[in-house]
Amino acid sequence: MREVEYIVVGCGLASIAFCEKLRANNHSFIIYDDRSQQSSLVAAGLYNPVILKRFTEVWKAKEQLEIALPTYEKIEKDLQIKIDHKLKIYRRFASIEEQNIWFSATDKIALEPYLSTTIIKNSNQNVDAPYGYGEVLHAGRLDTETLITNYKSFMKVSNNLVEEPFEYQNLKISKNSVTYKNVVAKNIVFAEGFGVKKNPFFKSIPLNGTKGEVITIKAPKLRIEYAIKSSVFVIPIGNNNYTVGSTYNWSDKTNLPTDEGRAELVKKLKTFLKCDFKIVEHVAGIRPTTKDRRPLVGEHAKNKNLFVLNGLGTRGVMIAPYVANALYNYIENKIPLNKEISINRFDS
Template structure:
């Protein structure tokens, strides 16, 4: 029987963040991951402290960024790989009214650090932006595909990875430990994304999967080194490639790409992009979203050694480091969870 402090199920952004808490605190662990959940892999990976549709602050943006920036820098050192790309994020204005709303938002104390007071004039001959752009400060992108691929390789090299599905029915729960296959662990943490719907211990939680699709386009004439947010976002990937997205579908719960999503995104793109482009890739995944737009973090009501960390939604890059620290401190030191993320908020 192999004994560890933790079993972690799932190795997307949530699972990686919690594993890093364990590593930092010298806790032993094993990870089960079968690559079945794709929300982290299809994520654009942007960290952006402003909700650009309404010019409002992202929940706990300042604290999340304070934790996220050093978190990803440490991961770059661990993995010997570049994953954090800081670049400008410009919000395209569609009218004078939107410019005025931007300046009004700047008066809010929580938004002031993140909004530039200068209207950025459009200098690209292939972008239609007669009203210019607003610049979001402290934004950037994490290359989630590179992060997850390299973190799984790291775990495998350390013999900490079990690359197979986790069978919930085979889990044996005891008073002070859990037992699975030939492994005994003091605690286990489920970071399964939308796969939580099949988890008998936590599937009663209100996880509403939202399907998202993202395109990769090739646009040799575009030549920008900053991200643009309009009705869709454009994020530079290098070599004349750009990510474009994303869609929101609350009905379809498959990871299959659709022609409808492709048409929706290309039609929106053509509104302001006035050069030829070619779609070279399309991916889809189910975002683990929650009705109150807050994560799901906590411990099972009947089993004190089984925990969950889920519901990162569309902003997992920023949220994961924060909630992993919250859950670790809760499990190890009994520090109360932030009530806004505690799963007990849904107790009847």
Template sequence: MKNVDYIVVGCGLASISFCEMLKANDKSFVVFDDESQRSSKVAAGLYNPVILKRFSAVWKAKEQLALAAPLYEKIEAETQSHFDYKLPILRRFTSIEEQNKWFTASDKPLLEPYLSTSLVKNNNPSVDAPFGFGEVLHAGRIDTETLIANYKASLKQQDRLIEATFKHDLIQFEGETLGYESISTKQIIFAEGFGVKHNPYFKTIPLAGSKGEILTIKVPELKLDKALKSSVFVIPLGDDLYHVGATYNNEDKTNTPTEAAKAQLISKLKSFVTCDFEIVDHVAGVRPTVKDRRPLVGQHETHQQLYVLNGLGTRGVMIAPYVAQQLFRYIEFGEALNPEIDIKRFS
């Protein structure tokens, strides 16, 4: 019988952040993962403190960035890999009115650190942007596929990764401990993403799910060194490769790329990128989204050794360290969860 403090189910952004809390506090744990959930892997990976559609601040952006930056730096050092790329974002203006809205927003206290007050003129012949751009500061991109692959390799090396499907019906409740096959533990954290819909203990939490699709294109002429946001994001990856995305589909809950989404992305891209491009990849995944756009974190009302860490939506790379810290402090120190993320708000 193997004894650990925690079992963590899933190995996406939420799980990785929680595991780092466990390591920092000398807690023993194992992670179950069967690669069934793809949303973290196929994410564009931007961390962006501004909602660019309406020039407003992301919820708790300052707190999230303060935790995320050192965490990813620490994981890079531990895994001897590089996946955190500092990357300003250019928001393409479509009118003088949008320019004025941008500069009005830049005076607001929550946005002032992130919105440059200098108008960026367009000098790129492959981009149609007669009104120029506004620049978002303190933004970047996490290469989520590299992060997850290297983190899992590190867990495997430490004998902390179990590459198998977690079977919820095998949990044995034994007083203050839980049994699962040959493992004894004190708590189980379910960070399963949209897969929580198959979890009998948390399947009723109001997780909507939104399918997102992303293209990878090759464009030698484009020559962007910053991310570009117009009707879609264009995110430079190096070697003339770019992510283009993403779509939002609340009906389709599969991980299968579709021709309809591909056509939609191509149409939007062509509305402001004027040079030819080649599509080299097309991926899809279901994001764990919530109707009030806040995560779902908390404790099972009956089985109080079971917890959920989910609902990170479209901003997982920024919000994961914040919600992981919230849940860890709730479990270990009895600190109250922020009521805006507590699953009890839907009780």
């Protein structure tokens, strides 16, 4: 039998953030992952402290960034990879009215650090932006695919990753430990994304799941080094390639790209992109979303060594280290969870 302090199920953004907290505090662990969940892999990876549709602050944006950025910096150093790319985000204005709303938002104390007060004039003939842009500060792009791929390799070297489906029926639970096959652990954390719907211990948590589709285009004439937010995001990823996304589908729960999703992205892109482009990739994934747009974190109602870390939604890059830190402190230091992220908030 192998003895560890933690079993972690899943290897997406939430799991990696929690495992980094375990590594930093010298806790032993093993990860089980079956590659079934694609949301972290296909995510555009933007971290952005402002909700650009309504010009409002992301929930606890400052606190999230203060934990997230050092977490990813440490991963870069330990794994010798580059994943955090600082990136300007330009919000395309559709009218003078939107410019005025932007300026009103810059006067808000919470938003002042993140919104530039200078209107940026469009000088790119391949983009239709007659009213210019507003610039979002302290933003960037995390290369989630590079992160997850390299983190798994890193875990394999230390024998901390098992790539196979987790068989819930083989989990044996006692008061002070859990046993799974040949592994005994003090605690188990389920960070499975939408895969939690198959988890008999937490399948009742109110996780909706929203399908998102993303395309990658090659547009040699576009030549921008900043992201544009309009009806869709356009994000430069190098070599004249750009990520374009994303769609929101609340009924389709498959990871399969669709013709409808592709057509929607292309239609919206053509409302402001004036140059030719070629689609070189099209992917989809199910985001683990909740009705109140807050994560789902906490312990099982009866089995006090079973925990869930889920519901990161569309902003997993920013929020994953924040909620991982909260769960770690809850388990190890008995610090209560914020009621806004606790799974108990839905108890009647």
